[in-house]
Amino acid sequence: MAELAVKTDKNNDETDRIKEEPRGLRVKPITNGTVIDHIAGGQALNVLKILGISGTTGATVSVVMNVESKKLGKKDIVKVEDRELREEELNKIALIAPAASINIIRNCKVIEKRPVDLPDEIVGVVRCQNPNCISNTHEPIKSRMLVKGKNPVVLRCLYCEQPLTERIAEYLI
Amino acid sequence: MKRHVLSMREFSKEEIDSVLDLAQSVEPLARGKKSSILAGKILALLFFEPSTRTRMSFETAMKRLGGSVINLGPAEGSSISKGESLADTVRVIGGYADALVIRHPKEGSARLASQFSPVPVLNAGDGAGHHPTQTLLDLYTIRKESRLENLHIALVGDLKYGRTVHSLAYALSLYGADITLVSPPALRMPDPIKSDLSSKGTIVRETSDLGEVIDNVDVLYMTRIQRERFPDPVEYQKVASSYRITPESLANSRENLIIMHPLPRVDEISPSVDDTAHARYFQQSFYGVPVRMALLKMLMGGDQVG
Numbered sequence: 001m002a003e004l005a006v007k008t009d010k011n012n013d014e015t016d017r018i019k020e021e022p023r024g025l026r027v028k029p030i031t032n033g034t035v036i037d038h039i040a041g042g043q044a045l046n047v048l049k050i051l052g053i054s055g056t057t058g059a060t061v062s063v064v065m066n067v068e069s070k071k072l073g074k075k076d077i078v079k080v081e082d083r084e085l086r087e088e089e090l091n092k093i094a095l096i097a098p099a100a101s102i103n104i105i106r107n108c109k110v111i112e113k114r115p116v117d118l119p120d121e122i123v124g125v126v127r128c129q130n131p132n133c134i135s136n137t138h139e140p141i142k143s144r145m146l147v148k149g150k151n152p153v154v155l156r157c158l159y160c161e162q163p164l165t166e167r168i169a170e171y172l173i
Numbered sequence: 174m175k176r177h178v179l180s181m182r183e184f185s186k187e188e189i190d191s192v193l194d195l196a197q198s199v200e201p202l203a204r205g206k207k208s209s210i211l212a213g214k215i216l217a218l219l220f221f222e223p224s225t226r227t228r229m230s231f232e233t234a235m236k237r238l239g240g241s242v243i244n245l246g247p248a249e250g251s252s253i254s255k256g257e258s259l260a261d262t263v264r265v266i267g268g269y270a271d272a273l274v275i276r277h278p279k280e281g282s283a284r285l286a287s288q289f290s291p292v293p294v295l296n297a298g299d300g301a302g303h304h305p306t307q308t309l310l311d312l313y314t315i316r317k318e319s320r321l322e323n324l325h326i327a328l329v330g331d332l333k334y335g336r337t338v339h340s341l342a343y344a345l346s347l348y349g350a351d352i353t354l355v356s357p358p359a360l361r362m363p364d365p366i367k368s369d370l371s372s373k374g375t376i377v378r379e380t381s382d383l384g385e386v387i388d389n390v391d392v393l394y395m396t397r398i399q400r401e402r403f404p405d406p407v408e409y410q411k412v413a414s415s416y417r418i419t420p421e422s423l424a425n426s427r428e429n430l431i432i433m434h435p436l437p438r439v440d441e442i443s444p445s446v447d448d449t450a451h452a453r454y455f456q457q458s459f460y461g462v463p464v465r466m467a468l469l470k471m472l473m474g475g476d477q478v479g
Contacts, residue, residue, distance in 0.1 A: 132300050134281040139258050141285060159281025160302055161180070163365065 027062040033081040035103040035110075036093065041066045041074030046169045047093045047100070048078065050125055051085065059083050072099060092125055094118040095153055096169050118150050126155060126164065126171045133160040143173065177287040177294045178468055180303040181340040186347040193313050195467035196460070202237050203463040211240035214473050217270035219245045219262070219286075220297070221253065221277040226436065226458060227297050227306070231274050234465035240473075243270060260289040267291045271473050275299075293472040301336055307435060308340045310464040311394070314457040318431045319391050321348045327386045329355040330396035330416055330441065332362040337435050338396060339366055346375040353378045353386045357412045360402060383416055388425045393418065393451075395434045395441045419443040423451060433457050 039047055044063045048054070053061060060081040069075035090102050094116040104112040124142035128135050135143045135157065144158035155164040164171060184192075202208040216235040220228050232242045245266070253262065259282060267273060267290040275286050276297040283296030283303070298304040315321055326345060328338045332354050342352055342362070352370065354362050358381055370377050380386065387393065398416060403409035417440055418432060434442060434454040446452055 128281075130280060132278075132280050134259070134277075134279040134285045134299075137279060139285060140260050141288070157281065159284050160279075160300075161182075162280070 027064050027077070027079060029108060030062075030079050030081045030105055031108055033079060033083055033105055034085045034090075035105060036078040036080075036090070036097075037075070037101045037103060038069065038072060038099045039076040039078065039093075039097040040072060040099065041069075041076055043096050043169065044076035044078050046096050046172060047076070049172050050092050050095065051080075051089060053080065088119065091116050091119050092122060094150070095122065095126065095155075096172075098151060098153065118147050118153065120147050121145065121158075122147065122155065125173060126168060127173050128157040128160060128162060129164050129171055130157065130160050130162040133157060133162065135159045176472070177283075177296075178305055178472070179283050179287060179294065179296045181305045181308050181344050184305070184344070189309065189312060189344065189347070192309055192464070192467050192471065193316055195471060196309075196313050196463040197317075199238075199466045199470065200463040203234070203459075203466055205237075207239075208237060209239035210470055210474055211235065211238040214238075214240040214271040215243055215269065216240055216469065216473075217243050217245070217266045217273045219266065219273055219275045219277075221245070221275075221282075224276055224297070226461070227276065227304075228274075230458075230461040231295075231297065231306075231465050231469075234462050234469055237462065238466055238469060238474075240271075240469070259285060263290045263294075272469065295468060295472070298336070301334065303340055304336055305340065306461070306465055306468065307337050308344050309468070310457065310461040311337070311341050311433065311435070312344055313460045313464050314433060314453060315392060315431075317460070318453050318456065319429070321345075321350075323351075324348065324392060325351040325353070325390045326392040326394060327353045327355050327383075327390045328362075328394045328396070329383060331360045331398050331402065332356040332396075333360040334399075334402070335396045338362070338394070341394065342366065342370055342375075346370050346373040349375070351376045353380065353390065355380055355383050355386060355416075357381055357398070357416075360398065384422070387422060388427070391427065391430060393430065393432045395432065395438070395454075397437070397439055397441060413440055417441060417443065418446055420445050420449060423449065426451065 036047060044065050053059060062079040064077040066074045084104050093100055100116045102114055103110045122145040126145050127143045135141060145155040146158055148154040148156050218228055218231060235242050263286045270292060272293045273290055274295045274297050275283050278300050280300040280302035282299045283294055287294040296303055296305055328342060332338050345352060352375060367377055398413055400409050430451050431453040432451045436454060436458055
């Protein structure tokens with residue numbers, strides 16, 4: 001399978017980027033919105049889950065999964081049209097896609113491109129894996145995970161202090 | 174100044190020393206000298222699971238300081254059985270009292286309580302999580318009856334599930350202790366806790382043979398091995414008897430060896446050890462009172478710590 005967006009660093013025009021694709025368009029370029037590139041292969045739906053984007057949110061969303069990538073082997077791409085996602089929303093996806101890059105598109109131009117950077121605390125996104133943790137009961141609180149390591153990702157529950165390092169996607173709320 | 178006492182991890186060595194110093198200064202009051210330091214103050218005891226010594230020792234500590242105590246009472250008859258959240262319970266009772274002591278079966282419950290309580294919260298055990306006042310009284314006992322610096326201690330028994338030994342080992346690492354872990358293979362201390370200790374420069378050894386270490390340590394810290402951890406009763410009997418302290422097993426121990434136990438004990442320490450010069454577990458239990466008095470004074474009486 002051909003790789004999308006091979007020269008993103010040199011071309012900041014979404015239309016130009018798609019022209020690089022040798023076998024034609026898989027997903028058409030967007031005019032305005034957010035493109036999340038370099039998501040680890042197979043994680044695109046979890047990225048949408050973290051961002052709270054479902055079929056009912058109304059946004060036009062394109063998802064490309066498991067395309068070849070020189071950097072990642074296989075990668076996913078998510079395009080959300082007409083919505084510029086905020087930095088703090090996007091940084092949460094570093095939980096499962098630490099190599100992801102964010103492109104904000106306006107009038108077909110990439111006006112901002114940056115990597116994701118995990119914040120120091122993740123609130124209400126990942127539940128604690130300890131079944132006996134108070135955060136897994138009916139208390140009026142959101143889960144709170146302190147980020148103790150970014151590569152690899154190491155989380156620690158603020159409440160019971162149990163670490164979470166593997167299979168983080170399984171604990172997404 | 175500390176507002177809550179939730180976990181030993183939040184205490185620096187200097188803060189621990191301040192609490193122990195304060196405990197030392199109030200110890201005469203714990204022995205019955207009259208005091209009205211916390212007169213007019215109310216401590217609420219919220220025990221969501223049974224406890225005898227921790228609850229009574231907090232109650233004693235508060236009363237020795239001239240304060241009074243209110244109790245949650247049996248959970249069955251209270252708002253809890255009607256499905257009230259811990260957050261609401263804490264907000265309501267925090268309005269009646271000047272501080273809350275909480276024991277709850279869920280890990281992290283004391284931290285949650287601290288987020289909703291208008292008054293200081295003391296964690297008296299949250300599931301398999303923390304029990305910081307136990308650790309502080311253990312440290313106080315070691316400091317009074319042995320020494321905290323350059324200590325060689327053996328932690329013995331159930332090191333896998335015993336929350337007491339996890340936070341004690343952590344606190345001792347702040348003092349550069351040399352720690353030997355003695356347990357049956359099935360009840361070894363979890364790896365993340367051991368690597369945390371080693372990363373702090375603590376010397377940690379591990380063995381399943383108590384006889385190997387008993388003659389070479391300053392402190393033997395015994396814990397109960399629970400029958401229910403072993404599916405096979407024969408195996409349990411075998412393990413339990415190999416971790417039993419008797420006067421004979423202490424024949425070649427150091428003269429100044431002290432033996433501690435968080436109590437209640439079952440068979441780990443023969444009653445005939447009680448009369449030896451090594452036994453300190455009843456003093457240890459008493460020291461819970463001055464240590465908890467120090468914490469209550471610190472949280473309600475304006476004493477600075479650290």
